């Protein structure tokens with residue numbers, strides 16, 4: 001299997017800690033902090049690696065926080081390729097209240113990328129992904145990056161004959177789908193926004209999903225539905241799967257785990273509905289991990305046989 005190349009425009013160091021209660025003004029004495037690499041594409045690369053596949057993570061890196069991110073990725077044994085930028089890699093911050101188990105997630109905007117920096121990422125993608133079969137672009141764009149960036153990525157993918165899996169939202173998603181994408185994975189809200197639809201009932205989703213594929217240049221559409229599982233639509237059929245029941249610790253990273261698991265399945269040559277089962281198993285396995293931890297292989301493999309998609313069309 002060729003490495004799955006992942007692209008992350010706005011990576012982060014996820015700093016997490018725990019405190020009794022969050023209150024204003026007083027010093028909040030926290031437990032020791034934990035640092036994890038984060039950002040959509042980096043998470044997807046980590047999931048693929050955890051599940052025994054090969055990934056190669058491409059991302060911008062700047063300042064002392066960029067060096068630290070590099071070390072964290074090295075510790076995880078991840079293959080990577082970074083572009084130096086003048087801004088500093090961002091750090092996000094999650095505080096969990098011990099008593100209520102509520103998570104407070106502070107998300108920073110990240111450094112502004114200059115044109116030559118985001119252009120360097122695109123150029124590197126052309127060389128790094130020269131013989132890649134799959135490219136995964138995931139997460140929001142960094143400040144300074146044009147809204148059509150993922151559309152440019154789609155053009156690079158097409159030129160390289162690689163399949164692009166895109167997990168993003170809003171304008172960057174709309175711009176990219178005009179270029180053609182192999183697979184998109186919006187969640188329920190992102191799908192509704194993308195379709196400009198008012199309806200939110202589950203019953204309306206299969207029809208909307210089929211309408212999407214009839215009109216767009218895409219092969220695979222997965223609408224992920226959190227605790228309700230996900231809906232897979234291709235031109236060959238439509239499947240709905242429920243997640244196996246699990247005890248939820250943290251839903252952070254469920255979406256990225258889904259994308260990592262499903263893309264790995266596709267890259268291994270599985271049919272979309274089989275790869276979809278790996279996506280559900282990985283997304284649901286992420287709930288068993290605490291904090292910013294992603295899915296673990298043993299959990300994913302244990303859940304996989306319990307995922308039984310039902311054919312709708």
Ligand SMILES: Nc1ncnc2c1ncn2[C@@H]1O[C@H](COP(=O)(O)OP(=O)(O)OP(=O)(O)O)[C@@H](O)[C@H]1O
Nearest residue numbers: 187224225226227229230243253254255280283284
């Ligand atoms: N509460 C839950 N119970 C069981 N499985 C879940 C739950 N939340 C998520 N999952 C699993 O993870 C998959 C992806 O979750 P979700 O639809 O929440 O993605 P997302 O909104 O993109 O997540 P993220 O916030 O990580 O980007 C679901 O299809 C499901 O398999």
Ligand SMILES: [Mg+2]
Nearest residue numbers: 167187255256
């Ligand atoms: Mg998501």
